[in-house]
Amino acid sequence: xxxxxxxxxxxxxxxxxxxxxxxxxxxxxxxxxxxxxxxxxxxxxxxxxxxxxxxxxxxxxxxxxxxxxxxxxxxxxxxxxxxxxxxxxxxxxxxxxxxxxxxxxxxxxxxxxxxxxxxxxxxxxxxxxxxxxxxxxxxxxxxxxxxxxxxxxxxxxxxxxxxxxxxxxxxxxxxxxxxxxxxxxxxxxxxxxxxxxxxxxxxxxxxxxxxxxxxxxxxxxxxxxxxxxxxxxxxxxxxxxxxxxxxxxxxxxxxxxxxxxxxxxxxxxxxxxxxxxxxxxxxxxxxxxxxxxxxxxxxxxxxxxxxxxxxxxxxxxxxxxxxxxxxxxxxxxxxxxxxxxxxxxxxxxxxxxxxxxxxxxxxxxxxxxxxxxxxxxxxxxxxxxxxxxxxxxxxxxxxxxxxxxxxxxxxxxxxxxxxxxxxxxxxxxxxxxxxxxxxxxxxxxxxxxxxxxxxxxxxxxxxxxxxxxxxxxxxxxxxxxxxxxxxxxxxxxxxxxxxxxxxxxxxxxxxxxxxxxxxxxxxxx
Ligand code: BES
Ligand code: MN
Ligand code: ZN
Numbered sequence: 192x193x194x195x196x197x198x199x200x201x202x203x204x205x206x207x208x209x210x211x212x213x214x215x216x217x218x219x220x221x222x223x224x225x226x227x228x229x230x231x232x233x234x235x236x237x238x239x240x241x242x243x244x245x246x247x248x249x250x251x252x253x254x255x256x257x258x259x260x261x262x263x264x265x266x267x268x269x270x271x272x273x274x275x276x277x278x279x280x281x282x283x284x285x286x287x288x289x290x291x292x293x294x295x296x297x298x299x300x301x302x303x304x305x306x307x308x309x310x311x312x313x314x315x316x317x318x319x320x321x322x323x324x325x326x327x328x329x330x331x332x333x334x335x336x337x338x339x340x341x342x343x344x345x346x347x348x349x350x351x352x353x354x355x356x357x358x359x360x361x362x363x364x365x366x367x368x369x370x371x372x373x374x375x376x377x378x379x380x381x382x383x384x385x386x387x388x389x390x391x392x393x394x395x396x397x398x399x400x401x402x403x404x405x406x407x408x409x410x411x412x413x414x415x416x417x418x419x420x421x422x423x424x425x426x427x428x429x430x431x432x433x434x435x436x437x438x439x440x441x442x443x444x445x446x447x448x449x450x451x452x453x454x455x456x457x458x459x460x461x462x463x464x465x466x467x468x469x470x471x472x473x474x475x476x477x478x479x480x481x482x483x484x485x486x487x488x489x490x491x492x493x494x495x496x497x498x499x500x501x502x503x504x505x506x507x508x509x510x511x512x513x514x515x516x517x518x519x520x521x522x523x524x525x526x527x528x529x530x531x532x533x534x535x536x537x538x539x540x541x542x543x544x545x546x547x548x549x550x551x552x553x554x555x556x557x558x559x560x561x562x563x564x565x566x567x568x569x570x571x572x573x574x575x576x577x578x579x580x581x582x583x584x585x586x587x588x589x590x591x592x593x594x595x596x597x598x599x600x601x602x603x604x605x606x607x608x609x610x611x612x613x614x615x616x617x618x619x620x621x622x623x624x625x626x627x628x629x630x631x632x633x634x635x636x637x638x639x640x641x642x643x644x645x646x647x648x649x650x651x652x653x654x655x656x657x658x659x660x661x662x663x664x665x666x667x668x669x670x671x672x673x674x675x676x677x678x679x680x681x682x683x684x685x686x687x688x689x690x691x692x693x694x695x696x697x698x699x700x701x702x703x704x705x706x707x708x709x710x711x712x713x714x715x716x
């Protein structure tokens with residue numbers, strides 16, 4: 192689970208192209224057949240071969256498209272192959288397309304058995320196109336994309352099974368990465384000073400890999416207990432982190448009956464995990480809360496069988512908190528951060544909570560449980576209340592909270608709600624910069640009507656309409672109005688079994704880690 196070391200090496204070269212030895216040289220081609228100016232560094236012979244293929248339209252240049260050919264004899268280059276890679280329309284290049292390009296480079300090298308490759312970057316890529324508002328340099332984006340693409344969840348593919356599969360599917364889906372080294376060749380007078388920042392990107396993508404690994408674990412492997420164990424291991428590995436786990440007994444003492452009720456149906460008891468990282472002196476504290484339902488069957492309000500297996504991903508909010516803490520601690524960032532994870536398994540049994548139950552939450556509010564499948568808000572309510580006791584300057588929760596959010600936004604953006612407009616805008620910007628995009632939904636007070644209960648203070652469902660919003664309304668009742676708070680519904684973005692983006696392999700996406708890292712970078716450092 193903590194196996195997140197990086198097998199792909201990425202470096203920057205500012206040397207001379209002809210002296211670089213490796214398997215392949217990648218040259219970017221814009222849509223329409225225009226080659227990147229760096230082509231001129233490859234010598235006459237190669238340039239002529241490339242131009243010939245471009246005029247004969249062997250490649251359109253759409254994003255991710257590629258052709259390759261053997262390096263011509265006596266070209267003066269020491270690489271075996273030249274790869275032309277489509278970059279898409281020059282005007283529409285943005286941060287995300289550079290990440291995708293990094294992913295495509297990884298995919299094509301992996302597929303064609305290229306172990307070492309160099310990408311030629313021209314300095315014009317450092318001039319911001321008009322539509323390119325993000326400030327992340329292109330070399331960082333390409334590295335991020337390649338490292339994100341280098342992730343694979345294969346710990347349960349035994350060796351024999353791997354070989355049998357490989358024999359059957361030939362080169363279609365390899366279980367090992369032949370691709371080992373990527374060199375980002377930046378040529379020109381103003382060579383960038385970004386070598387150090389690649390280390391940052393590497394740590395960031397390893398944090399994403401940790402979040403993906405946790406998310407992808409099946410529920411027979413990852414339950415509240417093993418999740419707490421993982422938190423303890425994280426603190427052992429990274430001494431900057433202090434982990435505390437509240438067991439059932441402690442939860443009862445604290446009156447956290449929301450967490451207890453949701454976890455009550457499982458043999459594995461629920462818990463509340465706290466991970467503290469304090470390296471920011473007297474700077475303000477950021478609290479990040481992640482939903483940690485290790486399996487969501489719905490409980491007594493059982494879900495239909497189809498697709499229920501996906502509910503092993505119902506702890507992806509928690510996974511993001513783990514990933515973020517790893518990144519922050521590894522980079523030794525001078526900030527104060529507390530990660531809080533309520534963990535429970537939502538199962539039906541004779542000890543499970545029932546529809547109609549009324550529970551007294553840690554904050555003192557009474558909640559009528561209409562539907563035991565609306566469990567995320569119950570555990571988060573207690574966790575948010577607990578988070579406030581740390582007196583944070585801001586609280587952000589991440590949760591695979593509602594199917595309604597998936598209906599509203601699909602897989603391309605997380606739903607963002609909250610009680611503080613400036614915090615929300617900061618997260619929107621971080622979303623745009625990081626690639627973990629978020630989109631705001633309104634939290635008008637009128638929506639609160641939908642969660643009024645006849646027998647208790649509030650109920651845990653608000654009907655079909657505005658389901659993502661009424662879930663956030665519920666959470667808002669456990670946060671003081673003066674406490675800046677944002678809620679991010681990642682139900683649609685946390686996992687994707689049909690992903691076709693090369694830097695986002697199928698399964699858990701590790702969403703939230705890059706979003707919160709860029710948010711911290713912009714506003715907490
Ligand atoms: N974990 C689910 C939400 C979910 C759905 C996450 C799809 C990822 C993909 C959540 O606990 C849930 O069951 N929500 C219910 C709430 C309803 C009963 C008010 C839902 O959205 O249907
Ligand atoms: Mn549920
Ligand atoms: Zn759930």
